[in-house]
Amino acid sequence: GENVEQHPSTLSVQEGDSAVIKCTYSDSASNYFPWYKQELGKGPQLIIDIRSNVGEKKDQRIAVTLNKTAKHFSLHITETQPEDSAVYFCAASFTGNQFYFGTGTSLTVIP
Amino acid sequence: DADVTQTPRNRITKTGKRIMLECSQTKGHDRMYWYRQDPGLGLRLIYYSFDVKDINKGEISDGYSVSRQAQAKFSLSLESAIPNQTALYFCATPPRNLGLSGANVLTFGAGSRLTVL
Numbered sequence: 568g569e570n571v572e573q574h575p576s577t578l579s580v581q582e583g584d585s586a587v588i589k590c591t592y593s594d595s596a597s598n599y600f601p602w603y604k605q606e607l608g609k610g611p612q613l614i615i616d617i618r619s620n621v622g623e624k625k626d627q628r629i630a631v632t633l634n635k636t637a638k639h640f641s642l643h644i645t646e647t648q649p650e651d652s653a654v655y656f657c658a659a660s661f662t663g664n665q666f667y668f669g670t671g672t673s674l675t676v677i678p
Numbered sequence: 679d680a681d682v683t684q685t686p687r688n689r690i691t692k693t694g695k696r697i698m699l700e701c702s703q704t705k706g707h708d709r710m711y712w713y714r715q716d717p718g719l720g721l722r723l724i725y726y727s728f729d730v731k732d733i734n735k736g737e738i739s740d741g742y743s744v745s746r747q748a749q750a751k752f753s754l755s756l757e758s759a760i761p762n763q764t765a766l767y768f769c770a771t772p773p774r775n776l777g778l779s780g781a782n783v784l785t786f787g788a789g790s791r792l793t794v795l
Contacts, residue, residue: 568737576718601783610682610768610786611721656720664709664728665736666784670720 569594571659573669580647581677588672590657591639597659600640601666602631605654614655615642647676681705682787684769690793697756699790701769710752711784712736712744715766724767727752759794766791 570593580586592600598619603611617624617631617640624631628647633640644651657669685700701710712724723736725744733744741763745753756763770784 571720573720603784603786608788610770610788611784612786613783616783658721665723665726668713668721670718 569597569659569661569665569667571657571667571669573657573672575672576670577673577675579675579677582647582649584647586644586647586651586674586676588642588655588657588674589639590641590659590669591637592659592667593638594659594661595635595638596661597667599660600631600633601658601660602629602642603656603658603668605656605671607653611656644674647674649676649678652676681785682769682771684767684787684790686790687788688791690795691759692795693758693760695759695794697759697792699754699767699769699792701752701754701787702750703752703769703771704750705771706749707771708749709772710746711770712742712752712754713768713770713786714738715768715789721768724754756792756794759792761794764792764794 573590601616602614604614605611615626615629615631617633628645630643652675655672658666660666682703708729711726713721715721722738724742726734727746730746743755767790769787
């Protein structure tokens with residue numbers, strides 16, 4: 568089955584700086600890569616996603632890049648704000664029937 | 679109202695007890711999932727269901743069972759709880775079909791925190 572690795576497990580940045588979280592996947596058939604944000608006491612919520620036919624996608628301060636050859640994808644958050652502090656999960660899916668999640672990154676934005 | 683509702687939100691129980699976690703969704707979606715979250719391990723799939731008559735095991739189904747009582751309800755049971763089943767459990771359902779090879783966006787409930795003593 569698919570194996571998704573996520574790094575780093577914890578990340579601290581100063582407010583206004585950028586944050587980058589990286590994931591790798593093992594199954595070259597995976598073609599859909601969502602990112603989820605989990606705030607304390609809540610379930611994960613989708614923040615951005617990318618399909619395998621696209622190399623980059625941006626939505627305001629967040630962007631995701633995908634390198635199919637290397638089988639890795641990354642989440643970029645620019646101009647970080649305290650409300651960006653949360654746990655972030657990457658995931659990979661082939662059919663959309665099963666999603667394989669990374670182990671999570673706890674992001675802390677220091678005011 | 680939340681699309682996905684989980685009950686109970688918190689539960690403390692003892693080893694050997696039977697526990698049921700319930701999930702209901704309001705959008706009439708066919709697919710429902712149960713995940714387990716542990717620190718440092720991310721989210722792991724326990725069971726999933728594509729309709730009332732379809733139940734599938736996920737990565738870590740041992741020690742768990744599920745019941746899809748209706749399209750809107752998907753329950754997770756621990757027949758005899760053990761301490762290493764202490765975790766945060768999430769139910770999820772995909773409300774939006776992206777139209778690409780069946781890819782769907784997962785919407786999660788708020789979670790059920792289970793502690794087994």
